[in-house]
Amino acid sequence: xxxxxxxxxxxxxxxxxxxxxxxxxxxxxxxxxxxxxxxxxxxxxxxxxxxxxxxxxxxxxxxxxxxxxxxxxxxxxxxxxxxxxxxxxxxxxxxxxxxxxxxxxxxxxxxxxxxxxxxxxxxxxxxxxxxxxxxxxxxxxxxxxxxxxxxxxxxxxxxxxxxxxxxxxxxxxxxxxxxxxxxxxxxxxxxxxxxxxxxxxxxxxxxxxxxxxxxxxxxxxxxxxxxxxxxxxxxxxxxxxxxxxxxxxxxxxxxxxxxxxxxxxxxxxxxxxxxxxxxxxxxxxxxxxxxxxxxxxxxxxxxxxxxxxxxxxxxxxxxxxxxxxxxxxxxxxxxxxxxxxxxxxxxxxxxxxxxxxxxxxxx
Amino acid sequence: xxxxxxxxxxxxxxxxxxxxxxxxxxxxxxxxxxxxxxxxxxxxxxxxxxxxxxxxxxxxxxxxxxxxxxxxxxxxxxxxxxxxxxxxxxxxxxxxxxxxxxxxxxxxxxxxxxxxxxxxxxxxxxxxxxxxxxxxxxxxxxxxxxxxxxxxxxxxxxxxxxxxxxxxxxxxxxxxxxxxxxxxxxxxxxxxxxxxxxxxxxxxxxxxxxxxxxxxxx
Numbered sequence: 180x181x182x183x184x185x186x187x188x189x190x191x192x193x194x195x196x197x198x199x200x201x202x203x204x205x206x207x208x209x210x211x212x213x214x215x216x217x218x219x220x221x222x223x224x225x226x227x228x229x230x231x232x233x234x235x236x237x238x239x240x241x242x243x244x245x246x247x248x249x250x251x252x253x254x255x256x257x258x259x260x261x262x263x264x265x266x267x268x269x270x271x272x273x274x275x276x277x278x279x280x281x282x283x284x285x286x287x288x289x290x291x292x293x294x295x296x297x298x299x300x301x302x303x304x305x306x307x308x309x310x311x312x313x314x315x316x317x318x319x320x321x322x323x324x325x326x327x328x329x330x331x332x333x334x335x336x337x338x339x340x341x342x343x344x345x346x347x348x349x350x351x352x353x354x355x356x357x358x359x360x361x362x363x364x365x366x367x368x369x370x371x372x373x374x375x376x377x378x379x380x381x382x383x384x385x386x387x388x389x390x391x392x393x394x395x396x397x398x399x400x401x402x403x404x405x406x407x408x409x410x411x412x413x414x415x416x417x418x419x420x421x422x423x424x425x426x427x428x429x430x431x432x433x434x435x436x437x438x439x440x441x442x443x444x445x446x447x448x449x450x451x452x453x454x455x456x457x458x459x460x461x462x463x464x465x466x467x468x469x470x471x472x473x474x475x476x477x478x479x480x481x482x483x484x485x486x487x488x489x490x491x492x493x494x495x496x497x498x499x500x501x502x503x504x505x506x507x508x509x510x511x512x513x514x515x516x517x518x519x520x521x522x523x524x525x526x527x528x529x530x531x532x533x534x535x536x537x538x539x540x541x542x
Numbered sequence: 543x544x545x546x547x548x549x550x551x552x553x554x555x556x557x558x559x560x561x562x563x564x565x566x567x568x569x570x571x572x573x574x575x576x577x578x579x580x581x582x583x584x585x586x587x588x589x590x591x592x593x594x595x596x597x598x599x600x601x602x603x604x605x606x607x608x609x610x611x612x613x614x615x616x617x618x619x620x621x622x623x624x625x626x627x628x629x630x631x632x633x634x635x636x637x638x639x640x641x642x643x644x645x646x647x648x649x650x651x652x653x654x655x656x657x658x659x660x661x662x663x664x665x666x667x668x669x670x671x672x673x674x675x676x677x678x679x680x681x682x683x684x685x686x687x688x689x690x691x692x693x694x695x696x697x698x699x700x701x702x703x704x705x706x707x708x709x710x711x712x713x714x715x716x717x718x719x720x721x722x723x724x725x726x727x728x729x730x731x732x733x734x735x736x737x738x739x740x741x742x743x744x745x746x747x748x749x750x751x752x753x754x755x756x757x758x759x760x
Contacts, residue, residue, distance in 0.1 A: 249667055271671075278669035289664035292759045293682035302678060303668040336760025354668075 200227050201260070202358050202390045203248060208257035210243050210414075217243040218254065219414035225358070230384050230391040232405030232422070234398060234437055240414040241394040245360050248392065249281045250274040262357060279307055282351030286363035288343040290335040296346050297322065297331040303354040321349035325379060341372035348379060352387075359383070361393035365400060377403045398441050402426065402498055410434045423501035427468030428531070443493045443505045445535065458537025460509040461518055462491065463525075471529030472502035479528070484521050487511055509538075543729050550717060551733055557631045557712040558741070561703040565638035566696045569646040573695075574688065576602070576643065577650030578676060588662065588672045602644040610702050613637050614709060634711030638702060646695045653687025654680055686757040693749025697742050714738055 203225035210218040217240045225231045235241050246252035247259055250266055259267040266277060282303075290299050300321055301314035309317075322328045325345040335343055344364060351359055361380065365373040381404045384391050395401065401408045401422055408425050410418040410433060417431040426442070429435045445464070453462060467476065472495060481488060488508055495504035510518050518534075525532045543551070576598070582588050583595035608616070614637045618628040621636040657680055665679045681688070704715020714734050722731030 251663060251666060275669045275671055278667055281667070283664070283667040285660060285664060287658075287660055289658070289660040291661060291664075291679060291683060293685060293756075294678075302665075305678070306665075306668050306670045306674050334758040334760070336758055350668075360667075 201225065202227050202262060203392065204258075204260040205244075205247070206258040206260075208244070208247060208254045208259065210240075210247070210252065210254045212243075216240075216414045218247070218257075221257070221411070221414070221416055223409055223416060223419070225390060225392050227390055228384075228388045229406045230381070230393065230404055232401040232408045233392070233394045233411055234396065234401050234408060235394075235411035236396060236433075236437075239411045241396075241411055242362065244411065245362050245392065245394050248358075248360060249278050249283060279303065279354045280356055281358045281360060282354070282356035283360045283362065284344070284347050284351050284364040286366050288335070288340075288347045288367075290343055290346055290350075292335055294334075295331065296327065296333050296335065296338070299335065299346055300349045300353055303350060307354055317353055318349070321352055322346075324352070324383075325349045339372075340368050341375060344368065344372075344376050345379065348376075348383070352383065352389075357390065359389055359391045361391060363395055364393065366395070366397070373400070374403070380404055396437075398437050402441065406499070410437065421499065423468065423498040423503055426496075426498045427466060427501075427503045442496070443507070445507055446492055449491065449507075449538070450535075452538050453536030454538070455536060458539050460489075460511050460538050462535045462538060463508045463510060463521070464533040464535050465493075465506045465508060465525055465530050466504070466533075467506070467525075467528070467530040468503040469501055469529075472504045474528070476525075476528060476530070477506075480521065480524055483524055484517060486517050486521070488521070507535075543733065547721070547727070547730060550721070551730070551737070554712055554714045554717040554734075555737055555741075557716075558700065558703050558714045560631055561634050561638055561706060561711065561713055562696055562699040564635045565642050565703075566692070566699055568635070568639035569642035569695060569699075570692055572639075572643045573646030574650050574681075576647035577654055578680065580647065580651045581654045581680075582672070582676075586659075588675055602647055605640065605644040606648070610637070610641050611705050611708065613641050614705060618709075629710040631706075631711045631713070634703065634706035634709060634713075638699060638706065641702065642695055642699055645698065646691065649691035649694060650684075650688055653684040653691055656687065657683045686753045686759070689749060689756060690753045693746060693753075696745050696749070700738065700742055700745070714741075 201224045205221055205223045208218045208221040209216070221244060233241055233244065243252055247254050247267065248261065250269065254267050257267065258265050261277065261281070266274065269277070291302070294302070297315065297318045300318040304314040304317055319328065319331065322331055325348055327342060327345050327349070330338065330342065335346065338346065365376050368376060377400060380391060383389055393400070393405070405422050407420065408422045409416050410431060412433040418425060418429065418434050425434060426438065429438055445462070449462065477490070488510055491507040491509050493504065493506035495502050497503070510521055522532045580595065580598055583591045583598065585592065617637045617640060621633050622628045624636055625633050627633050661679050661683060662675055665675045670678065703713050706713060707716025707719060714737060718731055718734040721727045722734055
């Protein structure tokens, strides 16, 4: 009678495999603060092992969103699945063990000033009730991972911003989380330190196969480390996809605006001279990415369209090892046939072409 | 100063130290949790409960608004209940503690309130419960302020204990009034003042040293 019957794991685990691969799944998340909707129906999934970047302007709902994932914030409606388990209606006590599965890195580091670096890193394990020798061993291991072994006994106040964030990352990893949340982790750091912190996160992602969800307002962060990007605006996800594809073909105005800083733009002195109708030259904007951008596009173009085309501005960038280019081309003359031929050729090669306008004289 | 008076001075120093130390310790033991309760139950606190917060605040303000000399007399029945007598050094410790506890609770509250909310959020994100937040974040992070506030409370108690002479508690204040003032023993008065200065400076010095050692905020 008392014989234990242990069911095989694959039978007790009734959750479909496709779903367990999603570390996070959000369904129609809504949260209001007074009259403003911080989250207005967000649905999103984070796949195991990926780095998903959520970008938006300040006030777009990013912070509320990331805080819903570990229950620091509660949605008014909608569902939050973490490793297949719905958490949005759990009580504080039930959330506590779950939060140990989720590491979090903060913009302002949030290190405890009264504790040494080592004690800070070991704190999640102390909260988890692990014995002291184990905590210290794990802290030493993590400090080595982030390159701060010699600072173990130092207090956070004596560290630089970048070092503080390394400690923050080590601390977030201490309890071997399944998911790392990064809340603007590099926004308080200078560009060089930002690069080194991002490199560290990328390294952790590939070495530990750790899923990372980061929020940021800087496209540069997304471009450096994210696999996928979701753009949030006024509490809604307006665009989502592989980073290089979103970079190559941004669909929403907000994405284009966020990309503005790091993608080539028509120089203002040319833009100001653009006019509709006829002119000496026509300015084209050509967006080309992926396979289309690998071939000898420009030399093929000049071989097939005999005109002195001029490259005015632009370049080819590499995002996630994919070429993503934006070129501004000046096509001379009022010969509309040549212009049509150029556009047709480029479109045939998979590029997107936009006639920006005409200029009277050479630019 | 005669040997008798000198002995009286020594005894008074001991009585003052005893009253200050004992009531200081009691105010720490009860005042710190009260301070924690004040910030925990406040809006956005870790155990938000506004009506508890309002009641606590009102009670604390009530005790703090009664002048000490009146509290000393008004609390006589309570003192008798706790100590068995309403006269003497030990009896004075009761009203001193009851006056100092809400005072220290407010001082502790200020230090605890200054702890960065981000640190509390970090502890919550790590899976910490309220007790973890109190033990690992609030108290350690506010400790320099908690100790500095305790120093201030002790110095205030040295002053307040002078009034305890009114219920026969002795102490330096009592000595100064009875001998230095009423009997015109100027040497006693000067000695008492010097001892009080040394005592207050000593407490402040130790407190400052301790704060400097505890403060890692850089």
